[in-house]
Amino acid sequence: MHQAKFFAESFATKSRKYRQLAICRLVTFGPMAAPDHASRTILHELLADRGTLVIDGATGTELFARGLEAGDAPERMNLERQDAVFGLHQAYVDAGSDIILTNTFGGCAYRLMLHGLQDQVVEINREAARLARIIVDAADKRIVVAGSIGPTGELLVPLGTLQPDDAASAFADQAQGLTEGGADVLWIETMSSLEEAEAAVLGAQSRSSLPICVTLSFDTAGRTMMGVTGTEAGKRLADLGVAAIGANCGNNLADTEAAVAEIKAAAPHVLIISKANAGVPQWHGTELVYSGTPDVMAAHAHRMREAGISIIGGCCGNTPDHIRAIRGVIDGTIEVPEVDLELPTARVEPGNARGGRRRRRG
Numbered sequence: 616m617h618q619a620k621f622f623a624e625s626f627a628t629k630s631r632k633y634r635q636l637a638i639c640r641l642v643t644f645g646p647m648a649a650p651d652h653a654s655r656t657i658l659h660e661l662l663a664d665r666g667t668l669v670i671d672g673a674t675g676t677e678l679f680a681r682g683l684e685a686g687d688a689p690e691r692m693n694l695e696r697q698d699a700v701f702g703l704h705q706a707y708v709d710a711g712s713d714i715i716l717t718n719t720f721g722g723c724a725y726r727l728m729l730h731g732l733q734d735q736v737v738e739i740n741r742e743a744a745r746l747a748r749i750i751v752d753a754a755d756k757r758i759v760v761a762g763s764i765g766p767t768g769e770l771l772v773p774l775g776t777l778q779p780d781d782a783a784s785a786f787a788d789q790a791q792g793l794t795e796g797g798a799d800v801l802w803i804e805t806m807s808s809l810e811e812a813e814a815a816v817l818g819a820q821s822r823s824s825l826p827i828c829v830t831l832s833f834d835t836a837g838r839t840m841m842g843v844t845g846t847e848a849g850k851r852l853a854d855l856g857v858a859a860i861g862a863n864c865g866n867n868l869a870d871t872e873a874a875v876a877e878i879k880a881a882a883p884h885v886l887i888i889s890k891a892n893a894g895v896p897q898w899h900g901t902e903l904v905y906s907g908t909p910d911v912m913a914a915h916a917h918r919m920r921e922a923g924i925s926i927i928g929g930c931c932g933n934t935p936d937h938i939r940a941i942r943g944v945i946d947g948t949i950e951v952p953e954v955d956l957e958l959p960t961a962r963v964e965p966g967n968a969r970g971g972r973r974r975r976r977g
């Protein structure tokens with residue numbers, strides 16, 4: 616923990632340079648550089664109509680069910696297995712999503728390099744956004760295509776060797792493809808390092824005027840793996856002019872809920888996102904499964920809406936059934952399920968089988 620905090624602090628110096636760059640861009644280009652004027656984004660428009668927006672669930676499991684081979688790049692399917700990508704998106708549209716993510720989580724050059732696809736970054740991202748666009752344009756309501764941008768998988772200097780400028784450049788290519796393919800917003804997600812998140816925002820802003828949303832994974836005792844708190848994330852990302860900030864993935868619902876509350880308090884003028892994993896990950900033999908049923912996620916979605924969270928969905932372990940349950944609670948067509956909220960595993964008393972659970976309040 617202390618080590619993570621140290622890393623976070625040593626990154627802070629580097630990130631000041633980036634904030635400076637952001638300010639310079641505002642001065643040079645005026646409002647175009649900050650395409651985040653609250654009332655102008657598509658997210659705000661839809662929120663004015665719908666109150667809360669539902670975003671989709673896990674991508675990987677849905678693609679495995681449609682033929683993705685272990686070890687291959689899901690992003691390759693945007694070129695070679697478009698039927699599978701259509702199926703993924705259609706399933707979440709049918710479940711009631713207001714926002715769907717493109718199949719581009721690993722779509723930056725550093726991730727695609729692992730599969731020999733690094734020369735097709737723009738093409739893959741453009742095609743992925745185009746596929747999602749086709750599905751939402753055929754839907755009977757307006758649905759947002761959010762261009763997913765995940766981490767590079769590399770560590771930035773001084774902890775690793777990746778220079779922030781190089782990271783920003785890789786994210787810029789990805790943002791360009793997503794924008795050309797028709798994404799409505801750019802969706803930077805599952806970040807652990809604020810410096811990498813900032814590089815992604817600045818890279819995206821250098822090549823696209825789309826609104827930007829950013830989520831981090833608070834999976835290490837309520838902080839990100841790099842020691843970032845919700846408060847730190849809220850403050851620093853709001854300064855970059857993003858439209859929405861939040862938490863995704865994570866290790867349990869309680870930590871994610873605490874993190875989004877911190878973000879909301881630190882960044883009161885941006886939209887807040889919760890896209891949590893379906894409860895606590897557990898190994899069953901060689902298979903990683905999640906404890907959270909659709910009822911657990913529906914009750915979570917209810918708590919999040921009561922807490923003023925605008926955009927609610929699910930990450931790992933969430934299927935279209937989970938999203939359908941979230942939709943039902945948000946719309947009031949199903950009762951809020953009475954379920955237990957699992958506490959973080961770190962807080963479970965050893966030897967006390969019931970120690971990790973308590974009744975949901977309210």
Ligand SMILES: [Zn+2]
Nearest residue numbers: 864892930931
């Ligand atoms: Zn996840």
